[in-house]
Amino acid sequence: MNDKELRARLVERLTDSGHLRTEPWRAAVSxxxxxxxxxxxxxxxxxGCTPTAWAPVMPDDARWLEGCYDDASLVTQIAGTIVPGDIRGEIMRVPTSSSTMPGLVVRMLEDLRVDEGHRVLEIGTGTGYSTALMCHRLGADLVTSVEVDENVSARARTALGQCGFAPNLIVDDGLAGHKDEAPYDRVIATCGLLTVPQKLIEQTRPGGIILVTLCGWLYSSELTRLTVHYDGTASGRFLGGQISFMLARPQLPPQLGLLPDLDTGDERQTAFGADVIDDWNTRFVAQLAAPRAQRVTLTRDGRTESLFLDVDTGAWAVLWENRGQWMVRQSGPSRIWDAIEEHITRWRAAGAPPLERFEITVTSDQPSITWPGG
Structure with a gap:
């Protein structure tokens, strides 16, 4: 199949899946x-490779063109600098940039509710594909896209130029927005965020929409649509779907460093164990209680333990199962597991409402998130 046939097939798939819902975006993807x-x-x-290994697929590979039109996220950078052309063979490092799966891209663009004449700010240019779709829909002069990585931005600029688009591309920390083109009618982030930066709210006109994926270091995340109000606040709800993005680089978790002495601290039985947060929604609730905690699985003394550690404050909790009963030991300036246990218990007592029923209010950098009956 040639690229036009592959695009037509992609449009059909995204329409059938319900992600592509309106004609203007259908025309853009086409x-x-x-x-x-x-x-x-x-x-x-x-x-079948553990740990995960990655192999490059280049344009001279027979799999490349069809792979470009799969509804899949495609990793384009590893370890902050390494691109496919740098590798012969395989690499076992962490991905740092990708082309997001088209189904998620168009779902977010549909959820952004743009209209003719809207000025849009995009946080995270990436390959530039989503930027190009917005340029087609609105006109390049109404699209500003900010990318923190200069090389990534340069590659996107070249690709956009090849397609005839010249949006305003900025190399900077997207979490600060870009005030020169403000106010914006719409703001969209194509990376995960721990918070909604106040500067993004300030640069969005009252009545405007901010679409971001709120995440945390326990790695449960949700797509969030907020409306900006005249008093400088924003509010909204989660849209569901268990959306996952790479975190914005300035908000990546710190290195764990030297682990604390896990044999000290206060020990007790706990109502439920670490396995409770294997569930996506429960993990998101736990994350609200401990937004700066990271989870590490350890093997000590012949048993598996789950460590929850806040590197900045030094607070920690370690859990293990003993003859069918979960135990926790905690130390530091706060009790991480006490907070998680309280949040999950309260959420369950309210009937464990789905995340789509949660309400988000942003009056400062840290959003307030509540659920019905909570």
């Missing part, structure tokens, strides 16, 4: 060639 934004190749996960 017109914008995704493969132009992947000319540098992409990384494909190597099956």
């Amino acid at each position: 017109a914008v060639p995704r493969h132009e934004f992947l000319r540098g190749g992409f990384f494909q996960q190597v099956e």
